[in-house]
Amino acid sequence: MSSHVSLTRHLIEEQRAGRINADLRQLIAVVARACTSISIAVGKGALGGVLGDAGTGNVQGEAQKKLDVISNEILLEANAWGGHLAACASEEMEHCHPIPDAYPRGNYLLLFDPLDGSSNIDVNVSVGTIFSVLRCPEGVAAPGDEDFLQPGTAQVAAGYCIYGPQTTLVLTFGHGTHAFTLDREQGAFLLTREAIRIPEETKEFAINMSNQRHWEAPMQDYVRDLLSGKEGPRGKDFNMRWVASMVADVHRILTRGGIFIYPWDRKDPSKAGKLRLMYEANPMSFLVEQAGGAATNGRARIMDIAPAELHQRVPVFLGSRAEVEAATRYHLDHDA
Ligand SMILES: O=P(O)(O)OC[C@H]1O[C@](O)(COP(=O)(O)O)[C@@H](O)[C@@H]1O
Numbered sequence: 001m002s003s004h005v006s007l008t009r010h011l012i013e014e015q016r017a018g019r020i021n022a023d024l025r026q027l028i029a030v031v032a033r034a035c036t037s038i039s040i041a042v043g044k045g046a047l048g049g050v051l052g053d054a055g056t057g058n059v060q061g062e063a064q065k066k067l068d069v070i071s072n073e074i075l076l077e078a079n080a081w082g083g084h085l086a087a088c089a090s091e092e093m094e095h096c097h098p099i100p101d102a103y104p105r106g107n108y109l110l111l112f113d114p115l116d117g118s119s120n121i122d123v124n125v126s127v128g129t130i131f132s133v134l135r136c137p138e139g140v141a142a143p144g145d146e147d148f149l150q151p152g153t154a155q156v157a158a159g160y161c162i163y164g165p166q167t168t169l170v171l172t173f174g175h176g177t178h179a180f181t182l183d184r185e186q187g188a189f190l191l192t193r194e195a196i197r198i199p200e201e202t203k204e205f206a207i208n209m210s211n212q213r214h215w216e217a218p219m220q221d222y223v224r225d226l227l228s229g230k231e232g233p234r235g236k237d238f239n240m241r242w243v244a245s246m247v248a249d250v251h252r253i254l255t256r257g258g259i260f261i262y263p264w265d266r267k268d269p270s271k272a273g274k275l276r277l278m279y280e281a282n283p284m285s286f287l288v289e290q291a292g293g294a295a296t297n298g299r300a301r302i303m304d305i306a307p308a309e310l311h312q313r314v315p316v317f318l319g320s321r322a323e324v325e326a327a328t329r330y331h332l333d334h335d336a
């Protein structure tokens with residue numbers, strides 16, 4: 001018998017403490033079950049015939065992997081019957097998907113990136129599911145995309161599930177960030193890290209350096225100063241990591257600190273950034289802030305951004321508080 005508290009028990013305790021209601025508890029339990037199914041599908045790899053391209057594209061013009069499509073279907077199917085949702089929205093669907101009239105409908109909106117880090121699927125490197133929960137605005141019977149356009153501060157829950165050497169679900173309801181590891185024999189998520197704290201300072205940064213020539217001036221200055229190490233203005237040597245799965249990079253930061261950056265760049269100036277605000281940046285920002293870290297778009301807090309579109313993109317700077325503040329300062333000083 002494990003001494004770890006199960007996710008089920010943790011959710012019941014959160015409800016008893018008045019921090020969540022029964023609907024939100026059951027919604028998260030459904031999402032966790034869907035993540036367990038996705039973890040099984042990911043784990044089958046070549047044996048399950050799930051690797052490779054689906055041969056289709058999503059609304060962002062990105063080629064979909066088979067597992068992007070499978071994960072999206074698992075999440076949709078699991079949540080259709082839950083009775084706690086009014087609608088879902090996903091990276092893989094152009095518009096939101098209201099719960100059909102024939103099914104029980106609830107008061108929450110769920111957004112997800114069903115499989116983050118798709119480029120890593122076929123090479124057996126960690127990928128994950130990212131999700132965000134909002135309230136459906138009052139009086140809305142059939143939600144549309146516009147009902148999802150709420151700032152990150154309106155999130156009632158956020159989390160991700162990373163499918164790596166371990167499958168780990170990381171969750172917040174706005175009262176700290178907690179991690180639950182999947183016990184594969186029991187099929188249950190067990191609490192393995194409570195009230196995670198990200199170290200305030202760091203010597204590790206995560207960025208795709210191949211884009212350097214496309215960055216704006218303050219980004220160039222900031223990274224140049226990191227790379228100049230002990231002899232430079234920052235006075236310390238920095239190490240670098242880049243998994244190219246946001247879930248894996250953020251998981252490392254929640255484990256030992258660091259800064260993750262996906263800045264705006266000139267490759268496609270019409271795009272505000274690469275990462276999506278509603279189902280990547282906002283949920284990760286909520287988790288990171290709840291662990292004592294910070295998240296900005298280089299200039300302002302991500303969770304304060306008023307979204308204009310479901311698939312809106314945003315530059316992302318998140319992680320150890322002092323380092324995110326330093327990177328943000330380079331941009332603000334440059335603007336001034
Ligand atoms: O290949 P790049 O440009 O370094 O991008 C890596 C980034 O793209 C993403 O894979 C985007 O996520 P998707 O796989 O969900 O499209 C992030 O996880 C990651 O941080």
Ligand SMILES: [Mg+2]
Pocket residue numbers: 113115116117246280
């Ligand atoms: Mg993603």
Ligand SMILES: [Mg+2]
Pocket residue numbers: 068091113114115116117118
């Ligand atoms: Mg994805």
